Amino acid sequence: MATAVVEGSNRILREAVKRSLFRGQLACCWKCPQGAKRYLLTKDILRLHEFQQQKMTLGYQLYGKKDTYFNTIEEKLTTNKLILKDELKMLLHLCQTKTDVEVAKKVIYRYHAENKNVAFGEFKFGPVFMRLCYQLDLEEPALELIKDQVLHGFFSDSTSFNILMDLLFVKGHYECALDVLLEMKRQGVKFNTETYLLAIATCYKLNSSESCKICTTLLEDMQFKGDLMSRRVCYFAVAFALKQNDVRKAHSFFSSIMNTESRICANLKVLLQAKSRDTEGLVQTLERASDSASDFVKRPEFCMEVLTTAREKLEGNPALRVYFEKILAKLQASGQVISLTLDDLLCQTPTTKRRYTHLLKQRQTSQRTFKPLHSALLAE
Numbered sequence: 001m002a003t004a005v006v007e008g009s010n011r012i013l014r015e016a017v018k019r020s021l022f023r024g025q026l027a028c029c030w031k032c033p034q035g036a037k038r039y040l041l042t043k044d045i046l047r048l049h050e051f052q053q054q055k056m057t058l059g060y061q062l063y064g065k066k067d068t069y070f071n072t073i074e075e076k077l078t079t080n081k082l083i084l085k086d087e088l089k090m091l092l093h094l095c096q097t098k099t100d101v102e103v104a105k106k107v108i109y110r111y112h113a114e115n116k117n118v119a120f121g122e123f124k125f126g127p128v129f130m131r132l133c134y135q136l137d138l139e140e141p142a143l144e145l146i147k148d149q150v151l152h153g154f155f156s157d158s159t160s161f162n163i164l165m166d167l168l169f170v171k172g173h174y175e176c177a178l179d180v181l182l183e184m185k186r187q188g189v190k191f192n193t194e195t196y197l198l199a200i201a202t203c204y205k206l207n208s209s210e211s212c213k214i215c216t217t218l219l220e221d222m223q224f225k226g227d228l229m230s231r232r233v234c235y236f237a238v239a240f241a242l243k244q245n246d247v248r249k250a251h252s253f254f255s256s257i258m259n260t261e262s263r264i265c266a267n268l269k270v271l272l273q274a275k276s277r278d279t280e281g282l283v284q285t286l287e288r289a290s291d292s293a294s295d296f297v298k299r300p301e302f303c304m305e306v307l308t309t310a311r312e313k314l315e316g317n318p319a320l321r322v323y324f325e326k327i328l329a330k331l332q333a334s335g336q337v338i339s340l341t342l343d344d345l346l347c348q349t350p351t352t353k354r355r356y357t358h359l360l361k362q363r364q365t366s367q368r369t370f371k372p373l374h375s376a377l378l379a380e
Contacts, residue, residue, distance in 0.1 A: 045162070073103065161180055
Protein backbone atom coordinates (compact mmCIF):
# COMPACT_ATOMS: atom_id res chain seq x y z
CA MET A 1 0.00 0.00 0.00
CA ALA A 2 2.78 2.43 0.97
CA THR A 3 4.67 1.61 -2.24
CA ALA A 4 1.59 2.38 -4.30
CA VAL A 5 1.20 5.77 -2.62
CA VAL A 6 4.86 6.65 -3.26
CA GLU A 7 4.63 5.57 -6.90
CA GLY A 8 1.45 7.62 -7.30
CA SER A 9 3.16 10.66 -5.81
CA ASN A 10 6.15 10.24 -8.12
CA ARG A 11 3.88 9.93 -11.17
CA ILE A 12 1.95 13.06 -10.25
CA LEU A 13 5.18 15.00 -9.74
CA ARG A 14 6.60 13.85 -13.09
CA GLU A 15 3.43 14.73 -14.99
CA ALA A 16 3.05 18.11 -13.27
CA VAL A 17 6.67 19.11 -13.96
CA LYS A 18 6.40 18.03 -17.59
CA ARG A 19 3.23 20.07 -18.10
CA SER A 20 4.89 23.08 -16.50
CA LEU A 21 7.96 22.72 -18.72
CA PHE A 22 6.27 22.21 -22.05
CA ARG A 23 2.92 23.94 -21.79
CA GLY A 24 3.73 26.87 -24.03
CA GLN A 25 6.78 27.88 -22.00
CA LEU A 26 10.43 28.01 -23.01
CA ALA A 27 11.89 24.96 -21.28
CA CYS A 28 15.35 26.49 -20.92
CA CYS A 29 15.67 30.02 -22.19
CA TRP A 30 19.19 31.22 -21.48
CA LYS A 31 18.30 34.73 -22.65
CA CYS A 32 15.43 35.39 -20.25
CA PRO A 33 15.79 38.47 -18.00
CA GLN A 34 17.50 37.66 -14.74
CA GLY A 35 16.33 40.56 -12.65
CA ALA A 36 17.78 40.86 -9.17
CA LYS A 37 19.89 37.93 -8.07
CA ARG A 38 18.37 35.64 -5.49
CA TYR A 39 20.29 33.10 -3.45
CA LEU A 40 18.68 30.30 -1.47
CA LEU A 41 21.47 27.97 -0.34
CA THR A 42 23.65 29.05 2.54
CA LYS A 43 27.41 29.50 2.19
CA ASP A 44 28.17 26.35 4.17
CA ILE A 45 26.31 24.31 1.54
CA LEU A 46 27.56 26.09 -1.57
CA ARG A 47 31.12 26.25 -0.15
CA LEU A 48 32.23 28.49 -3.02
CA HIS A 49 34.74 30.32 -0.84
CA GLU A 50 36.42 27.07 0.15
CA PHE A 51 36.43 25.97 -3.49
CA GLN A 52 38.04 29.25 -4.54
CA GLN A 53 40.71 28.92 -1.85
CA GLN A 54 41.60 25.45 -3.09
CA LYS A 55 41.80 26.79 -6.64
CA MET A 56 44.15 29.57 -5.56
CA THR A 57 46.38 27.15 -3.64
CA LEU A 58 46.72 24.82 -6.62
CA GLY A 59 47.17 27.75 -8.98
CA TYR A 60 50.04 28.98 -6.82
CA GLN A 61 51.65 25.52 -6.70
CA LEU A 62 51.44 25.10 -10.47
CA TYR A 63 52.09 28.71 -11.41
CA GLY A 64 53.10 28.87 -15.07
CA LYS A 65 52.50 25.12 -15.55
CA LYS A 66 48.74 25.06 -16.12
CA ASP A 67 48.96 24.74 -19.92
CA THR A 68 51.50 21.95 -19.60
CA TYR A 69 49.20 20.08 -17.20
CA PHE A 70 46.22 20.45 -19.54
CA ASN A 71 48.33 19.23 -22.48
CA THR A 72 49.37 16.18 -20.45
CA ILE A 73 45.76 15.36 -19.64
CA GLU A 74 44.64 15.78 -23.26
CA GLU A 75 47.47 13.52 -24.36
CA LYS A 76 46.19 10.90 -21.91
CA LEU A 77 42.75 11.19 -23.50
CA THR A 78 44.22 10.71 -26.97
CA THR A 79 46.32 7.69 -26.00
CA ASN A 80 43.58 6.10 -23.86
CA LYS A 81 45.67 6.18 -20.70
CA LEU A 82 44.04 5.83 -17.29
CA ILE A 83 42.79 9.06 -15.67
CA LEU A 84 43.53 9.09 -11.96
CA LYS A 85 41.27 10.54 -9.27
CA ASP A 86 43.77 13.18 -8.16
CA GLU A 87 44.35 14.22 -11.78
CA LEU A 88 40.68 14.94 -12.32
CA LYS A 89 40.43 16.70 -8.96
CA MET A 90 43.37 18.95 -9.83
CA LEU A 91 42.01 19.60 -13.33
CA LEU A 92 38.66 20.82 -11.99
CA HIS A 93 40.41 23.20 -9.62
CA LEU A 94 42.61 24.57 -12.39
CA CYS A 95 39.74 25.41 -14.77
CA GLN A 96 39.38 29.15 -15.31
CA THR A 97 37.49 29.50 -18.61
CA LYS A 98 34.69 27.88 -20.58
CA THR A 99 37.33 26.27 -22.83
CA ASP A 100 38.95 24.69 -19.76
CA VAL A 101 35.58 23.31 -18.71
CA GLU A 102 35.13 21.69 -22.16
CA VAL A 103 38.37 19.77 -21.54
CA ALA A 104 37.18 18.86 -18.06
CA LYS A 105 33.94 17.49 -19.53
CA LYS A 106 35.88 15.07 -21.76
CA VAL A 107 37.94 13.92 -18.80
CA ILE A 108 34.79 13.40 -16.71
CA TYR A 109 33.29 11.13 -19.37
CA ARG A 110 36.52 9.12 -19.56
CA TYR A 111 36.91 8.93 -15.78
CA HIS A 112 33.32 7.80 -15.28
CA ALA A 113 33.63 5.14 -17.97
CA GLU A 114 36.68 3.76 -16.18
CA ASN A 115 35.24 4.00 -12.66
CA LYS A 116 31.53 3.17 -12.88
CA ASN A 117 31.79 0.63 -10.08
CA VAL A 118 33.61 2.74 -7.52
CA ALA A 119 33.61 1.69 -3.88
CA PHE A 120 31.06 3.16 -1.50
CA GLY A 121 32.28 6.37 0.10
CA GLU A 122 34.57 7.25 -2.79
CA PHE A 123 35.25 10.96 -3.38
CA LYS A 124 32.32 12.61 -5.18
CA PHE A 125 33.19 14.88 -8.09
CA GLY A 126 29.61 16.04 -8.75
CA PRO A 127 29.56 18.90 -6.21
CA VAL A 128 33.06 20.02 -7.27
CA PHE A 129 32.02 20.29 -10.93
CA MET A 130 28.82 22.12 -9.97
CA ARG A 131 30.75 24.61 -7.83
CA LEU A 132 33.05 25.21 -10.78
CA CYS A 133 30.09 25.89 -13.07
CA TYR A 134 28.49 28.10 -10.40
CA GLN A 135 31.66 30.15 -10.06
CA LEU A 136 32.06 30.57 -13.84
CA ASP A 137 28.33 31.16 -14.53
CA LEU A 138 28.16 28.09 -16.76
CA GLU A 139 24.72 26.62 -16.14
CA GLU A 140 24.44 25.09 -19.62
CA PRO A 141 27.26 22.50 -19.35
CA ALA A 142 26.16 21.74 -15.78
CA LEU A 143 22.62 20.98 -16.95
CA GLU A 144 23.91 19.04 -19.96
CA LEU A 145 26.07 16.70 -17.89
CA ILE A 146 23.66 16.12 -15.03
CA LYS A 147 20.97 15.00 -17.50
CA ASP A 148 23.25 12.79 -19.63
CA GLN A 149 22.37 9.14 -19.00
CA VAL A 150 25.91 8.14 -19.96
CA LEU A 151 27.06 9.79 -16.72
CA HIS A 152 24.38 8.10 -14.61
CA GLY A 153 25.81 7.70 -11.11
CA PHE A 154 28.44 10.41 -11.43
CA PHE A 155 26.04 12.92 -9.84
CA SER A 156 24.75 10.52 -7.20
CA ASP A 157 24.36 13.05 -4.38
CA SER A 158 21.65 15.60 -3.66
CA THR A 159 24.25 18.38 -3.21
CA SER A 160 25.11 18.37 -6.94
CA PHE A 161 21.47 18.80 -7.93
CA ASN A 162 20.84 21.40 -5.23
CA ILE A 163 23.78 23.56 -6.28
CA LEU A 164 22.62 23.49 -9.91
CA MET A 165 19.03 24.29 -8.93
CA ASP A 166 20.29 27.23 -6.88
CA LEU A 167 22.35 28.49 -9.83
CA LEU A 168 19.33 28.24 -12.15
CA PHE A 169 17.18 29.99 -9.54
CA VAL A 170 19.73 32.82 -9.34
CA LYS A 171 19.69 33.11 -13.13
CA GLY A 172 15.90 33.16 -13.26
CA HIS A 173 15.67 29.87 -15.18
CA TYR A 174 12.86 28.49 -13.05
CA GLU A 175 11.54 25.99 -15.60
CA CYS A 176 15.02 24.52 -15.91
CA ALA A 177 15.28 24.26 -12.12
CA LEU A 178 12.13 22.14 -12.12
CA ASP A 179 13.62 20.07 -14.92
CA VAL A 180 16.60 19.34 -12.65
CA LEU A 181 14.16 18.31 -9.91
CA LEU A 182 12.52 15.87 -12.29
CA GLU A 183 15.93 14.50 -13.32
CA MET A 184 16.78 14.05 -9.66
CA LYS A 185 13.62 12.00 -9.23
CA ARG A 186 14.41 9.96 -12.36
CA GLN A 187 17.88 9.09 -11.09
CA GLY A 188 16.56 8.07 -7.69
CA VAL A 189 18.52 10.70 -5.76
CA LYS A 190 16.89 11.38 -2.40
CA PHE A 191 15.38 14.82 -1.80
CA ASN A 192 16.64 16.59 1.30
CA THR A 193 15.59 19.78 3.12
CA GLU A 194 17.46 22.03 0.66
CA THR A 195 15.87 20.25 -2.32
CA TYR A 196 12.36 20.90 -1.04
CA LEU A 197 13.23 24.52 -0.30
CA LEU A 198 14.61 25.10 -3.80
CA ALA A 199 11.69 23.33 -5.48
CA ILE A 200 8.95 25.13 -3.54
CA ALA A 201 10.70 28.50 -3.92
CA THR A 202 10.86 27.85 -7.67
CA CYS A 203 7.15 27.01 -7.77
CA TYR A 204 6.47 30.24 -5.87
CA LYS A 205 8.41 32.24 -8.47
CA LEU A 206 6.58 30.60 -11.39
CA ASN A 207 3.23 31.27 -9.69
CA SER A 208 1.13 29.18 -12.07
CA SER A 209 -1.61 26.62 -11.57
CA GLU A 210 0.81 23.88 -12.65
CA SER A 211 3.53 24.98 -10.24
CA CYS A 212 0.86 25.11 -7.53
CA LYS A 213 0.09 21.42 -8.17
CA ILE A 214 3.80 20.59 -8.02
CA CYS A 215 4.13 22.49 -4.74
CA THR A 216 1.16 20.63 -3.25
CA THR A 217 2.60 17.28 -4.37
CA LEU A 218 5.99 18.07 -2.83
CA LEU A 219 4.47 19.14 0.48
CA GLU A 220 2.33 15.99 0.58
CA ASP A 221 5.45 13.97 -0.22
CA MET A 222 7.23 15.56 2.74
CA GLN A 223 4.30 14.81 5.01
CA PHE A 224 4.08 11.19 3.83
CA LYS A 225 7.80 10.64 4.46
CA GLY A 226 7.54 12.22 7.89
CA ASP A 227 9.96 15.02 7.00
CA LEU A 228 9.46 18.22 8.97
CA MET A 229 8.91 21.37 6.94
CA SER A 230 11.72 23.82 7.58
CA ARG A 231 10.76 27.35 8.53
CA ARG A 232 11.91 28.71 5.16
CA VAL A 233 9.81 26.12 3.31
CA CYS A 234 6.81 27.23 5.39
CA TYR A 235 7.50 30.86 4.48
CA PHE A 236 7.41 30.13 0.76
CA ALA A 237 4.37 27.87 1.15
CA VAL A 238 2.43 30.65 2.92
CA ALA A 239 3.52 33.31 0.41
CA PHE A 240 2.68 31.07 -2.55
CA ALA A 241 -0.77 30.24 -1.15
CA LEU A 242 -1.42 33.97 -0.72
CA LYS A 243 -0.32 34.59 -4.31
CA GLN A 244 -2.85 31.98 -5.38
CA ASN A 245 -5.51 33.64 -3.15
CA ASP A 246 -5.87 30.43 -1.14
CA VAL A 247 -6.20 32.04 2.29
CA ARG A 248 -7.30 28.84 4.04
CA LYS A 249 -4.19 26.99 2.92
CA ALA A 250 -2.00 29.96 3.80
CA HIS A 251 -3.42 29.98 7.35
CA SER A 252 -2.74 26.25 7.63
CA PHE A 253 0.90 26.64 6.63
CA PHE A 254 1.38 29.69 8.85
CA SER A 255 0.03 27.82 11.87
CA SER A 256 2.75 25.18 11.42
CA ILE A 257 5.53 27.75 11.97
CA MET A 258 6.78 27.22 15.50
CA ASN A 259 8.69 30.50 15.96
CA THR A 260 6.92 33.51 14.46
CA GLU A 261 9.27 36.21 15.76
CA SER A 262 11.05 36.77 12.44
CA ARG A 263 10.68 39.76 10.14
CA ILE A 264 9.20 37.55 7.41
CA CYS A 265 6.56 36.19 9.79
CA ALA A 266 5.55 39.72 10.81
CA ASN A 267 4.92 40.62 7.18
CA LEU A 268 3.19 37.34 6.34
CA LYS A 269 0.86 37.81 9.33
CA VAL A 270 -0.17 41.30 8.17
CA LEU A 271 -0.66 40.04 4.62
CA LEU A 272 -2.73 37.12 5.89
CA GLN A 273 -4.96 39.43 7.92
CA ALA A 274 -5.34 41.75 4.92
CA LYS A 275 -6.25 38.90 2.56
CA SER A 276 -8.65 37.49 5.18
CA ARG A 277 -10.21 40.96 5.53
CA ASP A 278 -9.50 40.85 9.25
CA THR A 279 -9.04 44.61 9.25
CA GLU A 280 -9.40 45.09 13.00
CA GLY A 281 -6.85 42.37 13.73
CA LEU A 282 -4.54 43.89 11.13
CA VAL A 283 -4.63 47.33 12.74
CA GLN A 284 -4.12 45.81 16.20
CA THR A 285 -1.05 43.90 14.96
CA LEU A 286 0.50 47.09 13.58
CA GLU A 287 -0.44 49.06 16.69
CA ARG A 288 1.33 46.55 18.96
CA ALA A 289 4.36 46.68 16.67
CA SER A 290 4.49 50.48 16.86
CA ASP A 291 4.18 50.41 20.64
CA SER A 292 7.06 47.94 20.90
CA ALA A 293 9.52 50.51 19.57
CA SER A 294 12.45 50.58 21.97
CA ASP A 295 16.22 50.79 21.86
CA PHE A 296 16.40 47.60 23.92
CA VAL A 297 13.88 45.47 22.01
CA LYS A 298 14.13 44.28 18.42
CA ARG A 299 11.43 46.18 16.59
CA PRO A 300 9.23 44.46 13.99
CA GLU A 301 9.82 45.79 10.47
CA PHE A 302 7.27 45.87 7.68
CA CYS A 303 7.62 46.06 3.90
CA MET A 304 6.00 49.13 2.37
CA GLU A 305 4.61 46.80 -0.29
CA VAL A 306 2.79 44.76 2.39
CA LEU A 307 1.48 47.88 4.12
CA THR A 308 0.20 49.22 0.80
CA THR A 309 -1.78 46.00 0.31
CA ALA A 310 -3.15 46.35 3.84
CA ARG A 311 -4.15 49.97 3.16
CA GLU A 312 -6.14 48.89 0.09
CA LYS A 313 -8.23 46.52 2.22
CA LEU A 314 -9.31 49.45 4.41
CA GLU A 315 -10.87 51.46 1.59
CA GLY A 316 -14.39 50.69 2.78
CA ASN A 317 -13.74 51.71 6.38
CA PRO A 318 -12.78 55.43 6.57
CA ALA A 319 -12.45 55.57 10.37
CA LEU A 320 -10.15 52.55 10.50
CA ARG A 321 -8.22 53.91 7.52
CA VAL A 322 -7.47 57.17 9.37
CA TYR A 323 -6.29 55.23 12.41
CA PHE A 324 -4.14 53.03 10.13
CA GLU A 325 -2.45 56.11 8.65
CA LYS A 326 -1.56 57.36 12.15
CA ILE A 327 0.02 54.00 13.01
CA LEU A 328 1.84 53.94 9.67
CA ALA A 329 3.30 57.39 10.35
CA LYS A 330 4.46 56.19 13.75
CA LEU A 331 6.08 53.09 12.24
CA GLN A 332 7.85 55.22 9.63
CA ALA A 333 9.12 57.65 12.26
CA SER A 334 10.64 54.78 14.26
CA GLY A 335 12.28 53.26 11.15
CA GLN A 336 10.06 50.19 11.10
CA VAL A 337 8.99 50.54 7.44
CA ILE A 338 11.47 49.13 4.94
CA SER A 339 11.73 49.40 1.16
CA LEU A 340 12.48 45.69 0.68
CA THR A 341 9.63 43.63 -0.75
CA LEU A 342 8.36 40.38 0.72
CA ASP A 343 9.99 38.62 -2.22
CA ASP A 344 13.32 40.22 -1.27
CA LEU A 345 13.00 38.93 2.28
CA LEU A 346 12.02 35.42 1.20
CA CYS A 347 14.91 35.07 -1.22
CA GLN A 348 17.63 36.47 1.01
CA THR A 349 20.25 33.95 2.04
CA PRO A 350 20.20 33.52 5.81
CA THR A 351 23.56 34.16 7.43
CA THR A 352 25.31 31.09 8.75
CA LYS A 353 25.53 31.25 12.52
CA ARG A 354 29.15 31.58 13.54
CA ARG A 355 30.26 29.57 16.49
CA TYR A 356 32.75 31.20 18.82
CA THR A 357 32.98 28.43 21.40
CA HIS A 358 36.30 27.31 19.96
CA LEU A 359 37.77 30.64 21.08
CA LEU A 360 37.05 29.72 24.67
CA LYS A 361 39.17 26.60 24.46
CA GLN A 362 42.76 27.03 25.55
CA ARG A 363 45.12 26.61 22.62
CA GLN A 364 47.25 23.49 23.06
CA THR A 365 49.87 24.16 20.37
CA SER A 366 51.90 27.15 19.25
CA GLN A 367 50.70 28.80 16.06
CA ARG A 368 54.31 29.70 15.24
CA THR A 369 56.29 26.53 16.08
CA PHE A 370 53.40 24.01 16.19
CA LYS A 371 54.93 22.65 19.44
CA PRO A 372 52.86 21.94 22.59
CA LEU A 373 52.31 24.87 24.93
CA HIS A 374 53.25 23.94 28.50
CA SER A 375 51.86 27.05 30.14
CA ALA A 376 49.00 29.42 29.49
CA LEU A 377 51.57 32.23 29.94
CA LEU A 378 53.34 31.05 26.78
CA ALA A 379 50.19 31.28 24.63
CA GLU A 380 50.59 33.64 21.68
